[in-house]
Amino acid sequence: MVASEVRALFAVASRPEIVSLAGGMPNVAALPLDQIGDLAKDVISEEGAAALQYGSAQGDPVLREQICDYMTLEGVRSVPDDVIVTVGSQQALDLITRVFVDPGDIVLTEAPTYVTAINTFAAFQADIRHVSMDDEGVDADELDRALTEAAKAGRTVKFFYTIPNFQNPAGITMSAERRARVMEVCERHDVLIVEDNPYGLLRYDGEPQPTLYSQGEGNVIYLGSLSKTLSPGLRIGWALAPSAVRAKLVLAAESAMLSHSTFNQLVVRRYLNTFPWREQIKTFNSMYGERRDALLGALNTMMPDGCTWTRPEGGFFVWATLPEGIDAKAMLPRAVNHRVAYVPGTGFFADGRGRDSMRLSFCYPTPEQIREGVRRLVGAIEGEMDLRDTFGPAMATPTEGSQAPTPDLP
C-alpha cells in the first residue's frame, strides 16, 4: 500500500462503525469544558490586549516558570530561561532537527520509534538508525556499538532520540538501570540525547523513573508537552535545553513562526494557576488505566497463540507482534473489513521493518469498545492465519518508505 492508500484506509477507519485502536488522541471530553470556557473568556476580557498581540519567540515568561514547576513532578530542576514554548513538542523536535541535523548526519533512535519523529528526521535528510529495545528499553550495548562504529567510519551522530516513558509506539519504559547505562554510554561518546517525554505523568502502576535530563550534565535536551495531560488542541509543548542551545532554538522559532499564540499561552497559564490540574491528571490516569486494563485483559483472553505484546505501565499504547508469516500492513484492509483499525508497525521504522507488528491505542475508545475491538482484531488475525496456512506466508512487498498515518494518530 502506498501512502495515499494508507490515508484512505484511515479515513474509512474513522467511521463510527469501526472500532479504532489506531488513534492516539487523548480523551479531552473528560475535561471540565464549561470551566475552561469561562477561563478562556476571562483571558480575553482581562488580558485581551496582550492575549491577542504578538508575543516573544521564546514564549510567555510566566508560563515558562509554570512549566518549570510542572517539570518538578518528573524530578526535573530547571530555570525558565532554559525553556522555549513550542507548538506542541513536535515543533520542539522539528526545531532541534532543523538546528542540528545536516544532510547525512546519523540520528540514532529506538526500534521502533515515534512516526512523526521519523518524518522530521527524514525531512532534514538524517540517516536514521534504529537501536533494538527489550523490556527495559533501548539495548545500551547495541547503542554503544553503534556509536563506536559511526566514529570509526568518520560519521557524525548528531543525537540519540528516546521516548523513555511508555514509549510511543512500543509502550516500553526504560528502567532505572538502563537509564544509567545509556547516560554512561552517551557521555563517553559525547553524544547529545533528546529525551521526549509527553506521557511521563500518565502512569497507572509501577514507579516513576528519573529522567535522563536530571542525570545529565548539559548533554540532554528534554521535550515536554501538555497535549496528553491537558489538551492537544492548544498545542503547548516545550524544549528544555542548555542556554546556548535554547538560544539557537529561539532564533529558529522566530523564522518558523515569529511567535507562538499568546492567547493559548495565557489560557494555559491561567489554567495551571487556577485549576486543580494535578487532580485532573489523576482523573485521566484512572480513566486511561481502566482502558489499558481492558485492552490487556482482552488481549490476554482472546489473542491466538503466537501473538505477543507489551504491557505498558502508563501512556496510550500497546505494541503487538503477530505470529510468523502474518503481515500487519497487508492485513489492515481486511481488519477494516472486520471493522477494526490499528497502525501497522511499518510506520514506526525508517528501514522497512515492522510488518509483523502493530500499535494498539487504548486512550480514546471506551473499555467496552476496546474489548469489542480486540474481538474483531482477533477475527482478522485468525482469518490471516487461515490464509497463511492455505497459501503460505505473506509475500514481502517493497515498502514506500515512511508512511505516516493521518495526523490524528500521533
Next chain:
Amino acid sequence: MVASEVRALFAVASRPEIVSLAGGMPNVAALPLDQIGDLAKDVISEEGAAALQYGSAQGDPVLREQICDYMTLEGVRSVPDDVIVTVGSQQALDLITRVFVDPGDIVLTEAPTYVTAINTFAAFQADIRHVSMDDEGVDADELDRALTEAAKAGRTVKFFYTIPNFQNPAGITMSAERRARVMEVCERHDVLIVEDNPYGLLRYDGEPQPTLYSQGEGNVIYLGSLSKTLSPGLRIGWALAPSAVRAKLVLAAESAMLSHSTFNQLVVRRYLNTFPWREQIKTFNSMYGERRDALLGALNTMMPDGCTWTRPEGGFFVWATLPEGIDAKAMLPRAVNHRVAYVPGTGFFADGRGRDSMRLSFCYPTPEQIREGVRRLVGAIEGEMDLRDTFGPAMATPTEGSQAPTPDLP
C-alpha cells in the same frame, strides 16, 4: 552594533517614556474584547471536544472555506483544498522555503524586504538577491536581467518573493502596470512567485490592485494573514497554492507541528461567522489612516532638508531615507537618548545596505505620540547632521549580517 546590542536597545525602546516608531504591532485593543471573550467561551462549551483535540495538518475545512471567502475581497478566487492554515503567514513562508530551497539556490526579493523573510531564507542557506524598487514597486527590467543572468550562470532561482501592497518595510504598493510586467517576466522565465499580502485590506486611500495570484496560471503562491485585520496573537495565516504544492506544504507542516491549534481555528471560524468583521476592518482603517496622516503630516512639517520618505496608501510603514552621510544604525542609540525608536534599514537587506534608511511604524502609537515621536526623531537627526558637519560622514562599519529586531517588531 551586533545583534545582541540591537536587542538590548529595543528592550530599552519598549519603555513607556520612549515613543517607539519601531514596532509593527497592530492595535488590538481596538477590538471588542468582551464579545471575543464570549465567543471563545462558547467555542469551548459547545465545541470543546473538537477545539481541544488534535486537528489535521491542512487546517479546519470550514475555516478554509471562510478564508476563500475572505480572499474574494482581494479579488482572489480559490478553493478550500488549495489552502493550508498556518501559524501566521510567517510559518507559511517558512514551510515554502523548507520545501523548495536547497542551499545555494537564489531567492529574489525586493530591496528592501521583510526582515523575517530574510532570516528564513538565510536559515535555509538561500542566496538572497535584492531587486530595486521605485514608487511603483519592483523594477521589472532589473528583475528580468537578474533572471537572465542567473540562467546564463547555470544558477537556480527558486522564487521571487514580493509584498506588493504597502510593503513592509518600504510602504510601496506595486502598481497595476508593474504587476502585469512582473507576471510577464516571471512567466517568461518560468519562475515561481511568492506573493505575501498581510496588509492588502488595510487601505486608506487609492484603489486596490489586482493580486498577482489572480493573474497567474499556477505559478503564484499567495500568503494571507489575519494578524493585521483581526489579531496576531491567534496566529492564523495561510498559503494558497496549486494542489501539488499545497500537498507538500501539508506534509512539511505535519513534521513541523503535527497540526495547528484547533482551538484558535474554531475561535476564528466563529468570529468570521458571527461578527461584523468587515466593519471591524473599516474601523481599523479609519484609525490607522489617521495615524498614517499624523506621521506623514509631521514628517512633512518637521523633517530637515535632505530627508525623503515614502507615502503609503495603506499598511503600517513609512520608509525614510536620511541625508547624505547620516547612518541610521549608528544613530539609533542617540535616537533612543532622544526617547524615540525606529528600525534601522539594515535589517531589511541581506547585503549590508540600508544604513541610510529607517522604517517608521505608525500602527501602534496614537497620533499625538506620533507627532511627538517625529519631533524627537528630528532632534536626533539634526544632532547627527551637526556631528557630520563637524566630524565628517559616519564611517562605514562592517555589518554583522541580518540582525533581526526583537519579535514584537514584525
